[in-house]
Amino acid sequence: MDQILLQSPLLTPTPIWLIALPLLVAFLSPLWGRARWPLLFGVHLGLFALALWLLAGVQDGPLIETLVIAPPLGIHLHADAVSLLLVALLTFAVALVAAFLWQGARAPHWQSRQAFVLIMLLSAGCNGMLLTGDLFNLYVFIEIAGVSAYLLSALRRDAAALEAGLKYLIIGAVSAVFILFATVLTYITTGTLNLAAIGMAFADIPAAMQILIGLLLLVGLGIKAELFPFNVWVPEIYRGSDPEASALFSGVVVKAFLFVLFNLVFLILADPAVVGRWLMILGGVTMVIAELTALRQRDLRRMLAYSSLGQVGLITLALGFAETTVVAGGLFHLVNHTLAKLLLFMVAALMLSRASSGHLDALTGIARRLPLAAGLFVLGSLSMLGLPPLAGFMSKLWIMAGFAEAGVFWPIALILLGALLEAAYFFRWIALFYRPVPAPRLASDPVGLPTASSAVTWPLLVLAVLLIGFGLAPVLLEPALNLAAEVLLDRSGAIEAVMGVRP
Amino acid sequence: MSRAAPHPVRISARLMLVVCGWLFLLQVAVILLTLGQTATETVGDGLLARTMETGAANAVTAVVVSFRGFDTLGEVTVLFLAATGIGLLFSARPERTGTNTGPGSLDEGLAEGNPPVPTMAAPPPERVLSQPNEILANGIRLIYPVLLLFGVYVVVHGHLSPGGGFQGGVIIATAFMLRMLADPSFVLPPIVIAVLESFSGSGFVLFGLIGLVLAGTFLGNVLPHSAASTGLLVSAGVIPLIYILVGIKVGAEVGAIFQDMLEHHPHQEH
Amino acid sequence: MTALIALTLFVWMIGGALFAVRQTDLLQAIIGLSLLSLGAVGQFFLLQAPDVALTEAAIGVAAGTFVLLMALRQMGRDESADPSHDQRDQRDQRGESHP
Amino acid sequence: MLDALDTPGVHHALYAVGSMALFSIGLYGLLTRRHLLKIFMSLAIMEMAVYLLFIGLTTQPGRTAPILSDGLVEFAGTADPVPQALTLTALVIALAVLALGVSMSIRYHQLTGTTDVETMSALKDP
Numbered sequence: 001m002d003q004i005l006l007q008s009p010l011l012t013p014t015p016i017w018l019i020a021l022p023l024l025v026a027f028l029s030p031l032w033g034r035a036r037w038p039l040l041f042g043v044h045l046g047l048f049a050l051a052l053w054l055l056a057g058v059q060d061g062p063l064i065e066t067l068v069i070a071p072p073l074g075i076h077l078h079a080d081a082v083s084l085l086l087v088a089l090l091t092f093a094v095a096l097v098a099a100f101l102w103q104g105a106r107a108p109h110w111q112s113r114q115a116f117v118l119i120m121l122l123s124a125g126c127n128g129m130l131l132t133g134d135l136f137n138l139y140v141f142i143e144i145a146g147v148s149a150y151l152l153s154a155l156r157r158d159a160a161a162l163e164a165g166l167k168y169l170i171i172g173a174v175s176a177v178f179i180l181f182a183t184v185l186t187y188i189t190t191g192t193l194n195l196a197a198i199g200m201a202f203a204d205i206p207a208a209m210q211i212l213i214g215l216l217l218l219v220g221l222g223i224k225a226e227l228f229p230f231n232v233w234v235p236e237i238y239r240g241s242d243p244e245a246s247a248l249f250s251g252v253v254v255k256a257f258l259f260v261l262f263n264l265v266f267l268i269l270a271d272p273a274v275v276g277r278w279l280m281i282l283g284g285v286t287m288v289i290a291e292l293t294a295l296r297q298r299d300l301r302r303m304l305a306y307s308s309l310g311q312v313g314l315i316t317l318a319l320g321f322a323e324t325t326v327v328a329g330g331l332f333h334l335v336n337h338t339l340a341k342l343l344l345f346m347v348a349a350l351m352l353s354r355a356s357s358g359h360l361d362a363l364t365g366i367a368r369r370l371p372l373a374a375g376l377f378v379l380g381s382l383s384m385l386g387l388p389p390l391a392g393f394m395s396k397l398w399i400m401a402g403f404a405e406a407g408v409f410w411p412i413a414l415i416l417l418g419a420l421l422e423a424a425y426f427f428r429w430i431a432l433f434y435r436p437v438p439a440p441r442l443a444s445d446p447v448g449l450p451t452a453s454s455a456v457t458w459p460l461l462v463l464a465v466l467l468i469g470f471g472l473a474p475v476l477l478e479p480a481l482n483l484a485a486e487v488l489l490d491r492s493g494a495i496e497a498v499m500g501v502r503p
Numbered sequence: 504m505s506r507a508a509p510h511p512v513r514i515s516a517r518l519m520l521v522v523c524g525w526l527f528l529l530q531v532a533v534i535l536l537t538l539g540q541t542a543t544e545t546v547g548d549g550l551l552a553r554t555m556e557t558g559a560a561n562a563v564t565a566v567v568v569s570f571r572g573f574d575t576l577g578e579v580t581v582l583f584l585a586a587t588g589i590g591l592l593f594s595a596r597p598e599r600t601g602t603n604t605g606p607g608s609l610d611e612g613l614a615e616g617n618p619p620v621p622t623m624a625a626p627p628p629e630r631v632l633s634q635p636n637e638i639l640a641n642g643i644r645l646i647y648p649v650l651l652l653f654g655v656y657v658v659v660h661g662h663l664s665p666g667g668g669f670q671g672g673v674i675i676a677t678a679f680m681l682r683m684l685a686d687p688s689f690v691l692p693p694i695v696i697a698v699l700e701s702f703s704g705s706g707f708v709l710f711g712l713i714g715l716v717l718a719g720t721f722l723g724n725v726l727p728h729s730a731a732s733t734g735l736l737v738s739a740g741v742i743p744l745i746y747i748l749v750g751i752k753v754g755a756e757v758g759a760i761f762q763d764m765l766e767h768h769p770h771q772e773h
Numbered sequence: 774m775t776a777l778i779a780l781t782l783f784v785w786m787i788g789g790a791l792f793a794v795r796q797t798d799l800l801q802a803i804i805g806l807s808l809l810s811l812g813a814v815g816q817f818f819l820l821q822a823p824d825v826a827l828t829e830a831a832i833g834v835a836a837g838t839f840v841l842l843m844a845l846r847q848m849g850r851d852e853s854a855d856p857s858h859d860q861r862d863q864r865d866q867r868g869e870s871h872p
Numbered sequence: 873m874l875d876a877l878d879t880p881g882v883h884h885a886l887y888a889v890g891s892m893a894l895f896s897i898g899l900y901g902l903l904t905r906r907h908l909l910k911i912f913m914s915l916a917i918m919e920m921a922v923y924l925l926f927i928g929l930t931t932q933p934g935r936t937a938p939i940l941s942d943g944l945v946e947f948a949g950t951a952d953p954v955p956q957a958l959t960l961t962a963l964v965i966a967l968a969v970l971a972l973g974v975s976m977s978i979r980y981h982q983l984t985g986t987t988d989v990e991t992m993s994a995l996k997d998p
Contacts, residue, residue, distance in 0.1 A: 016721045020708055023580060027704030030697050067573050067721050068714075073549045075573045114591040121584055128577065136958050140577035143965050147581055147972065151588040154976060162980040163992045169973050170911055170989070174902065176969075177918050180962060181895075184926040185534075187955065191542025201542075209537045212530070519903040527896035534888040534929075538881065541929065547952035551938065554947055562938035562947055563824045566957035578961045585968035589975045657827075665823035665939065669964050673831040680839065733940065753964070757836060760971050764843040764978075775933060776877040776886060783890035790894050790917050794901035799909055806913050809894075813920055820927045821937040821951040825959050832967045837916065840967075844909055844974045848981045852907045 014065050015054060015079040015131055018047055018087055022124035026117045036116040037102030044095035044123065051088035054079055059483065062497045064133070071133065071498050072194035078133035080494065082331070082484035086130050086259050093251045093338055094123045096459040100346050101244060104456035109155050110244070118155070122148035122248060126256040133498065135183050135193045138260065142179060142224070146172045149253055153241035164240025171223055171233045178220035182213045189213075195267055196498035199491065203270045214275065217264060225257035226312050228286035235297075238305035243352060246301060247345035250308040251338040258312065258334065262319045266491055270503070276320040283316030284414045291421035300348050300358040303425065304341070307384065310418055311337045317411055318399045325405060328485035329398030332477060336383065336391040336470065343380040343463040347373045350456070363429075365437030374433045376460050381430065383467045385422035391470035398474070558728035559662040559739040567667070568742045568749075572722040575745075576707055579752050583704055586756040590693075593763045643685035650678035658750035662739045668746040672753025679754075680761040690766075696759045703752035710745055779819055786812035797852040799845055807838045878933050887928025894921035906988045908977040912970055919966050923959045930955045 025032075025043055032039050057063065062080035064071070098119065101110055109115065125145030132138050150172060154165025187193055189209055190201040202210065223230040238246045265272050265279070287310045294306035315337065318330025348358070350373045355362045367374035383390035386397075396419065400412045470477060487493070496502050550570055551562055559565040567575055654674035661667025682689050714723030728740030789812060792805030810833030817826035894917055901914030931951045938950040981987055 014715070014721075016711075016715065020711060020721065023576070024705055024708040024712075026580075027583070027701055027708065030701055065721075068723060069550075069553065069570050073546055073553070074570050112591065114587050117587050118584070121580060124580070136571075136961075137574055137577070140574050140581070140961065140965070143581050143969070144577055144584065147584045147588070147969065150972065150976075151584065151591070154588075154592070157592065157979070159980065159983045162976055162983065166908070166973070166976045166980055167989075167992070169969070169976060170915075173912075173915050173969055173973065177915060177922065180919070181922050183958075184922055184955075187545070187926070187958075188541055188929045189537055191545030191547075193546060193954075206533075206537050206540055208533045212533045516904045519900055523896045523900040523903070526899065527892055530892045530895070531889055534892065534925075535885060538884050538888065538929075541884075545930070545952055545954065547930070547954035551947040551950065551953060554938075554953075560940040561824070562950065562953040563822075563956045563960070566953045567960055571954075571957055571961075574958070574961050578964050581965045582968045585972040588972050592975050592979050664941065665937070666827050667824070669960060670824075670827045670831050673828075673836055677831070677835050677839075757967075760975075761836075761839065764840065764971075764975065774878065776882055779883070779886055779890075783886070783893075787890070787893055787897065790897045793913050793917065794897055794905065794910070799907070802910065802913060806916060809917065809920065813924060816924055817927065820931045821935055822927050822931070822956045822959070823937050823939070825923070825927065825956050825963070828960050828963050832963050833916075833920070836967055837970060840971045840974050841909060841913070844978050847978045848909065848987050852905075852910060 013050055013053075015063060015077045015084075016065055016067070017050060018091075018127045018131065019077075019124055021047065022120045022127070026120040026124065029113050029117050029120075032116070036113065037098060040098040040116055040119060041095055041102055043120070044091045044098060047091040047123075047127075048088055048095060051084050051091055055081065055084040055088060055480070058084060062487070062494065064497055072192055072197040075132065075134040075137050076194070076498065077131045078195070078494070078498070079131055080497075081480070081487040083130045083259070083263075085331070085480055085484045086255065086334075087127055089335055089338055090126050090130070090252045090255060091123065093342055094119065094248070096342060096462060097244060097247055097251075097346070099459045100349075100456060103458075104349070105244065107156075107242075109157065110242075114151070115155060118148045118152050119248070122152065122253070126252055129256045129260055133195050135186060135195060135198065137193075138195075139176070139179055139183055142257075142260075143176060145253055145256065146176065146224070149245075149249060152245040152248065153237055155245065156242060160240045161242075164237045167233055167240075168237045175220045175223035175230075178216045178223075182216035182220065185209065185213050185216070194498065195264070196495045199267045199270075199495050200499060200503050202268045217261075221257055221261040221264070222282075224253075225261050225316075226254055226286075226309055227282050227316060228289060228309075228313070231286065231290075231309055234309060235302045235305040238308075239299055239301045239358070243301060243304075243345045243349035246305070247342050247349075250305075250345065251342045254308070254312060255334055255338055258315060258319070262488065266322065266489055267494055270491075272322055272491075276322045279320035280317050280411065283313045283318075283320055284411065285313070286310070287313030287317065287414060287418050288421075291418050291425075295421060295425050297425070298360045300351070300360075300363060300429070302358075303429065304344055304348060307344075307422065307425075308337075308341055310422065311341070311384070314396075314399075314415060314418060317414070318402075321403070321406070321408070321411070322489060323402065323406055324482070324485045324489060326399055326402035327488060328478075328481045329395055329402050331481050331484055331488075332398055332474070333392070333395035335477065335481075336395050336467070339463050339466055339470075340380045340383045340392060343376060343460055343467070344384070346460055346463075347377045347380065351377075360429075360432060364432050364435055367433040368437070372457060373460075374430075376457075376464055377433065378430055379464050379467065381422075381426035383471070385426055386419050389468070389471045391467045391474070394471050394474045555733070556728075557724065557739055557742060558733050559742050560733050561662055561664065561667075563665075564662045564667050564742060564746065565739070568662075568745050569722070569724060572711070572745065575749065576711065576722075579704065579707065579749060579756075582753060582756045583700060586700070586759045589760050589763045640685040643681045647678055647682050647685075650681070651675060654678060654750075654754070658747055659743065661746040661750075662742045668749030669753050672750040673757055675750070675754040676757035676761060679758045680765070683762060683765055691758055691762055693759075696755050699751055699755040700759075703748040703755065706748045707745060707752070710741055710748070714741070775819055779816065782812050782815050782819070786816070798850055799848075799852055800850050802852075803838060803841045803845065806841070807834050810834045810837065880932050883933050884929050887925060891921040891925040891928060894918075894924070906990050908980075908987050908989060909974070911989065912973050912977075916966065916970060919962070923962065926955045926959060 058081050062078055065077040067075045122145055125141050128141035150165050150169040153168050154161050189205040190198055192198060226234050265275055269275055290306045290309035294303055297303035315330050315334050318326050351366055352358055354369055383392035386392045400415055403411050492502050550566055554562045554565045557565045557569050654671045657666035658668055658671030711722040714725055715721045717725040724740040726740035786809050789805045789809035793802045796802040814826050814830045817829055898914045898917030935949055935951040938953040
């Protein structure tokens, strides 16, 4: 690995820039003045390009960046085909949200310096979680991402937002204590914090301790990754927060935590099959319960929150199977869900700016006022429930084909059931949006609103184009996803890259 | 909104007692069973063996600032976030208070012209810090410079003796806090805090990037740090410099947090 | 010998923790928490961790307590003073603290 | 006779039992208390227990602090510095989260007069 580092580090950017640059820009925030949103957008676009550039360089093996002292003694960044793919996805998502806020957010709380700092550091925290190769460093980045998320959800500072922020903070702090406890027990028993070194030593520690550490991590990360039964808090947070913040939670933070959870499972456990089965069951239960509950929701944000939980369950179901085709499909679905959920939450933000609340009745007939937004909502929800030719269809098909190939059929039944339930509630909302309303109700349309410029729709259009494009030509992503799935499952390769020996 | 059925506090408290007791026994059993098989060789031993290379006399400081300096960068970031958030929470009155519907995001402009919605909000808190008595005020005035000096000493000697940026920074912030208690007119100007936290935070990252360029790794030690100078005030290369930045940062952030919590009148956002 | 000191400190800390959790007067609960932190300072000294002890003294005993006291000034001392508590709950909690 | 107690086994068992007792007390408080400040205090107790367990179980009795002073010239027979360094980091993070949570509670209390998590229900389904 040294030959990479010995080249001039300024000419060959290293993965550390993905974390250091957002930190630097956030610390210097008083300097930026009015240029904040363009800067946020530009920085993330730059990071996206950097991640893609680095991704091209890790096709043959991971890039290990030493920080101060070589692993396993020190902290290192572990940039491989799957973590960089997710970094690229998440920085792209943040860039789109930044563009949306730049053009559309007129509310004073989004104009503040603090909002800029929070989004920047949320992204730095997520990048760090994806890239770090050290367990305690992971905890630190979880706290960075967590604290920014608590504050983002309380950003509006009214009672509802503060309630959401407080609940998020309490549940997040509980999860952090459990993760810290697991880290401590790991250090006590293995004497190391490096993930690869833990992977080599973990099988030798007593079985009871393995189970205890595993359970603590499962509770801690399960809370953050919104898995059943640790996810009861999610809908309330999403309802209290602004939809723009919820888009970041659902599209960015949860995805980072899902990766962390599965990376730990695949990297540390010598035989992830048993745990994988349990995670599949957990994912299946999450999906079915969430989709069933989503049917009854009468608030747009709560409905989207439950739908998000359902998709997270589906992704968990696919990744837990630990088989290359299905995992590649799961990662594909992860990408699609991020794109579609960003679209849906941003459309929800547009709709809520025109309606008195997110309640069913208040949104009836909204399509007359916001035809484009309603159309994009239809597109996003069709992709979500998996209708051809949209991307969600391809990824669900991919996952089901993988399961069928392996001869396991119960997940297929669950996925189809989930899609049916999704169709039921999404079509209910769509029908509502397009229901003709008597004139007096339209007259209550708030006037004198500072209208967002029409440029606000272009991030949404980008997302829509991507959803259609990936649906028509999944081959665009196929090589990257297959490689990512192989790398994610290749435990001995990852350990060898750091430790120099095969386990 | 009607509340759900009355919470059966008593039963649930007993149940939780049983659950916690059971978890306690389980955890203790697992840990005791493992005690014989804890790690004999840890990363710490490897780092101790290499601490001499850094020229720091305090191995904990060498680990915190150099070997695991990346953690410390993350940690001051969390503190920065918390201070930013607390400043935001206390900066100005939110325009509206609790409604069940939870207003949308982009419609905040709507509320501007409306009269304030009456709510069940508590009366504004009395911000009377009762006028401090003379003895307390004079005592604090006496102790204030000593405490500041002690804080600076702890920061600067972080690589030689127990203490360092965090401890010294919190001591300095505590000195400010006592001063604020004794003397209500004493304030840390927000602009100074903003400059200090920006300067120290970006300085930390810049030290990291300089290390990346000159020493090959992020946060690499680019200044001379011979083992022979161990124990001198000027030793250990960038470690004391970074720890001083951490001290400034922690002092500014914790001082700002204290100040925000002490005085609840809104101050200007910038 | 150190084992005995550690044991004594643990008794002290557990007392502080129980006090912090059970006491319904929040001011006293906060005092219990700072007693716990003080015990932890002693433990860390005993464990040859002077850095951590100094940090715990500065953060746990001073800063953390101050932060909680500031909240107390705003929110009142009584744990069950919340208007939404109904009578029954209060009675139950009192009953529970004297079993 | 008392020195016979100072074996690593006795020490570590003591720290395991003691810190887990604190952890359980914190967990009990977290699960049963409803006042916001009490919840943050319970979390602080749990965190404290984790730090104590960490340093207690990684330090052997008879080691010295990992600092060169008073004529020490090399790090031999000193305690493991890594747990101490990590605890430092975690302590500061915990203070940040505590201060933030308490500030949010103060603000929430100012707006609604509520201090009880179970009556925070504006976001529940109507």
